[in-house]
Amino acid sequence: MSAKVIEVPLAEPAVVCFLSDDMESLLPILEAKLSSEECRTIRALLSSKAHPDLGEFGAMQSLRELGLRLTARWLGDMLADRRYKSLMQPIVSANDHSDVLGYEFLIRGLHTDGSEITAPALFETAEEAGMLHALDLAAGESALRTAKRFDIKENIFVNVLPYSVESEDGLNNWLNAVLGKTDFPHEQLVFEIVESQQLPDFETLQRLVSRLKDQGIRIALDDFGTGFNNLATLTQIQPDYIKLDKSLTRGLIEDGRKWTLVANIVDSATQSNIKVIAEGVEDEKTARMLESAGVEYLQGYLFGYPADTPL
Template identity: 35%
Template sequence: MTRPSAPQDSPRPVGCRRCADQAPLPFEFSMAFQPIVEAAEHRIFGYEALVRGTDGSGAYSILQQVTEDNRYTFDQTCRIKAVELAARLQLQGYLSINFLPNAVYQPAACIRATLDAAQRVGFPTERILFEVTESEQLTDRTHLKNILLEYQRQGFKTAIDDFGAGYSGLGLLAEFQPDIIKLDMELIRGLHNDAARFAIVEGIVGICRKLDIQIIAEGIEHVDEYAALKALGISLFQGYLFARPAYETLPVPQWPLA
């Protein structure tokens, strides 16, 4: 018996078509790494992979070349490059990777390249942390929640980056509880001399403690900021005070005396 052919008007799912029909990126890039530290214990928690041009240019020059047509390929390439470099550099602790939620069509399918890369180079998937920026322009907030839930189900850690900088704030936290939030640097800049900023961060710390969410204070540049945040009970830090990002290298952090 002849099998009936599929109807001509039944389109292939958009996500599958885009995943399969991607052209090569028209630009090259690599990664720099910046440590995330448990400063009081002089311990490295992990490293964040940060996009950089192969000519030494910053992330902005690369991101300006990302379009709707190449967003998926760029996002997938970022993940694979980060994992491959982390394995080559023998990175210990967590590898933090930023991802673009609008480039993820089907969460379970679009994670396969990351899993394959990690298996190929021998990097443990349980040490991968996926960050999404709170201020990312989302076309579907429910879709973001589904992505993060799927990543947690797969055993990855999840984080909301630049928390306090976007439009959603605590509303996003009410809908989804990530493993980690990263406090936006503008929120903590000079908080040791700013009662309002100090009170806001103190409140966020209390909320996260009740929800069992870790906090990373990023963009730390001054010892006074670090001391104030440590006094609030924050233990994870990232910023120039400890180390600047280094191209395709794992920089060794400095440890402030405060």
């Protein structure tokens, strides 16, 4: 039976009922009536192995609670089934683009049909459902599993939520869960501190950096130039790398103020013996400008899109 729609205009907004024995046939109808966000939630529900029964609906206190429960369910199914993978994007030397410093590993979820779920969709959903820590561990596990599969000897840049590893117990739990009993060298790991999950103060970040270095793990401050990442951070935190935010590198050719800011950041980093990686590099002219400013490493579409195999 194909999907049928019954609209009952008893109130504003109208009640819309769907009747179908083929849930997938509902999607074209839903896409015409719902927002993209609502459609994403429905698609996630349909990809879940189990749907809520009437008892669950009866226990709901609000539509938001229903949404959160459905969100947690499909994301939990995905993590339990290990339906995720890592894409790799190379980070190269500014003066020799064939010299690869390492790869940034980027998690992508997989629907039951094998199609990809983007990182923003994953992390927004995980935050809403209170599952960021579980997704963070999955991202690390996937990165290390992929690196071992391709026998990567270069540096492995992994995005890590600061609160996951800010305590000694948290860091040990991360390492145990992700590395397990493998002999993977800590010296290959570079933790990228994710800008969206800020730590409360410099002292907490300093302790985190010190704890990581004690384990032989290096640290990169991601999205540098935004949020808590600023020039004052360099002398207080002493990371191994900073990654210039795409907003600073895009349009660099036409914007003299950006050029001045980038040059000042690079100069401050160099004086502190911190390596600079510029993200979002998409053309040769920008790459040459960044190299002339003293940037040592580059990352962006010019050198390769995130891919299933190392470039």
